[in-house]
Amino acid sequence: MDLSIALPKGRLMDNTMKYLKEAGIDLDLKKNRELVQSVDGNKVVLSKPSDVPVYVEHGIDIGIAGSDVLEERKSDVFVPIELDFGRCRLSVAVPEEKDVSVEDFEGYTIATEYPNLTSEYFEEMNISIKIVGLDGSVEVAPRISIADAIVDIVETGRTLKANDLVEIEKIMDVSALFMVNRISQKVRFEEINELVEKLKEV
Amino acid sequence: MKKDIFSESERLDSIAAEVRSVFKRWGYKEIFLPSVAEHDEDLKKGLKITYENEFYAVKPDPTSQIALSFKDGLPIRKFYLREILDGINGTFQAGIEYLCDDTLKNKVEILNILISVLERLDIEDFYVDVGSLEIWRKTIEDIKEYEEEIFKALRRRNLSLIDDLSIPLDKKEELWNLLNLRDKRCGFEKIDRLMDLIDDERLYADLGTVRPLPYYDDIIFEIYSPRVGFPIGAGGEYRVGGSHGCGFALNLELISEIYEIEEDDDFVEVDGDLKASYERARELVKDGEKVRMGI
Numbered sequence: 170m171d172l173s174i175a176l177p178k179g180r181l182m183d184n185t186m187k188y189l190k191e192a193g194i195d196l197d198l199k200k201n202r203e204l205v206q207s208v209d210g211n212k213v214v215l216s217k218p219s220d221v222p223v224y225v226e227h228g229i230d231i232g233i234a235g236s237d238v239l240e241e242r243k244s245d246v247f248v249p250i251e252l253d254f255g256r257c258r259l260s261v262a263v264p265e266e267k268d269v270s271v272e273d274f275e276g277y278t279i280a281t282e283y284p285n286l287t288s289e290y291f292e293e294m295n296i297s298i299k300i301v302g303l304d305g306s307v308e309v310a311p312r313i314s315i316a317d318a319i320v321d322i323v324e325t326g327r328t329l330k331a332n333d334l335v336e337i338e339k340i341m342d343v344s345a346l347f348m349v350n351r352i353s354q355k356v357r358f359e360e361i362n363e364l365v366e367k368l369k370e371v
Numbered sequence: 372m373k374k375d376i377f378s379e380s381e382r383l384d385s386i387a388a389e390v391r392s393v394f395k396r397w398g399y400k401e402i403f404l405p406s407v408a409e410h411d412e413d414l415k416k417g418l419k420i421t422y423e424n425e426f427y428a429v430k431p432d433p434t435s436q437i438a439l440s441f442k443d444g445l446p447i448r449k450f451y452l453r454e455i456l457d458g459i460n461g462t463f464q465a466g467i468e469y470l471c472d473d474t475l476k477n478k479v480e481i482l483n484i485l486i487s488v489l490e491r492l493d494i495e496d497f498y499v500d501v502g503s504l505e506i507w508r509k510t511i512e513d514i515k516e517y518e519e520e521i522f523k524a525l526r527r528r529n530l531s532l533i534d535d536l537s538i539p540l541d542k543k544e545e546l547w548n549l550l551n552l553r554d555k556r557c558g559f560e561k562i563d564r565l566m567d568l569i570d571d572e573r574l575y576a577d578l579g580t581v582r583p584l585p586y587y588d589d590i591i592f593e594i595y596s597p598r599v600g601f602p603i604g605a606g607g608e609y610r611v612g613g614s615h616g617c618g619f620a621l622n623l624e625l626i627s628e629i630y631e632i633e634e635d636d637d638f639v640e641v642d643g644d645l646k647a648s649y650e651r652a653r654e655l656v657k658d659g660e661k662v663r664m665g666i
Binding site for chain 2: 226227228245246247248249250251349350351352353354355356358362365369
């Protein structure tokens with residue numbers, strides 16, 4: 170199809186490939202570490218999930234990533250459909266021994282990979298917090314006393330449990346999204362609409 | 372990495388000169404807006420600051436600044452070239468505003484000027500998508516309780532959000548059809564009339580991909596080129612008090628990405644004796660010539 174496509178490395182990758190294949194884009198990616206690959210005339214960019222919306226906003230035609238990273242990055246892209254995988258939630262969690270609700274968080278330090286969503290959430294509640302921005306393994310922060318709580322993705326809750334944390338509030342539901350660059354949508358209108366239709370049917 | 376301000380400015384200077392000349396040829400006068408404006412809820416963008424316990428916006432959106440300064444005396448034809456701040460991020464923009472009582476004429480004029488300025492810049496591969504907020508508002512009149520979700524769906528072109536609404540299937544289909552309506556004609560009189568009056572193949576009726584900015588009243592448009600990943604400009608019609616305005620703004624930095632700078636060889640080279648050469652140059656400039664002094 171001669172498209173440029175940003176794909177998320179990590180937990181969403183397998184389902185992403187499956188969905189695209191069923192929609193008619195079978196990408197036989199090389200198993201080496203090449204991050205930009207040419208596959209059947211398409212240019213595939215393998216990126217951190219949080220960078221996918223940024224690539225799509227800046228000119229990559231299409232991409233797939235979670236709604237969490239799109240909302241965090243505030244990227245200006247089209248999102249024609251939500252995909253039926255990658256379902257989880259962005260939640261607030263605290264050490265098990267703490268008996269608190271988010272209303273009690275005034276002055277708390279919160280570790281997260283989602284500083285924008287976290288500050289927006291607490292600002293809306295008029296609660297003043299301090300954010301420690303981390304890039305992965307956020308669950309560690311309360312255990313080593315650099316944060317009172319965390320805001321992170323929760324899928325099954327097992328990681329939280331393994332780190333003596335308990336989920337106390339959901340901020341948002343998360344699912345995988347199909348993203349389209351605003352200009353690509355206009356310039357390749359029919360082509361992208363057909364692809365969206367096929368993805369809807371998967 | 373720091374920007375190369377000198378080389379970028381050379382390009383912006385060339386673009387700004389062309390844009391300014393086109394606006395002036397269409398009879399528009401430049402408006403010089405103060406960089407700092409007192410805070411007002413209707414003032415868009417800008418860097419919000421406090422100074423001596425008062426709130427201000429630095430380099431806010433000029434359209435809202437002009438609208439707030441407007442008293443009376445139509446028609447008004449103004450343009451501006453300046454940096455606009457959104458928080459601490461700035462973009463250089465050129466914009467034009469036409470306020471008059473003839474709501475069809477102001478759109479026709481503004482869209483013609485838009486085409487003419489891009490042609491003057493030798494950017495031929497551009498498109499202008501024209502949408503209408505009023506058509507959307509009318510379509511959802513009977514399901515007004517979902518207006519917020521529907522406009523959210525429109526901003527993101529999100530079919531799933533419409534899918535999830537508890538509305539009849541035929542209404543969903545009507546909304547999907549609107550989102551997918553992009554053609555030379557759309558069956559809605561107000562857009563089709565514009566298409567007829569501005570007979571240019573680069574204009575499209577588009578009800579599903581034009582960003583529905585909140586301060587526009589009805590007709591909105593977005594300007595883009597396949598060579599740039601972002602819209603290079605946007606515009607639309609708005610209300611100021613009881614009057615109607617229409618305008619657009621072009622992002623000069625994005626235009627710079629596709630603009631081919633042309634050497635201006637219309638200069639008289641002046642060289643030689645220091646005193647005599649500058650005296651001659653002064654005479655030439657007085658007569659309206661452009662001079663380039665020897666190194």
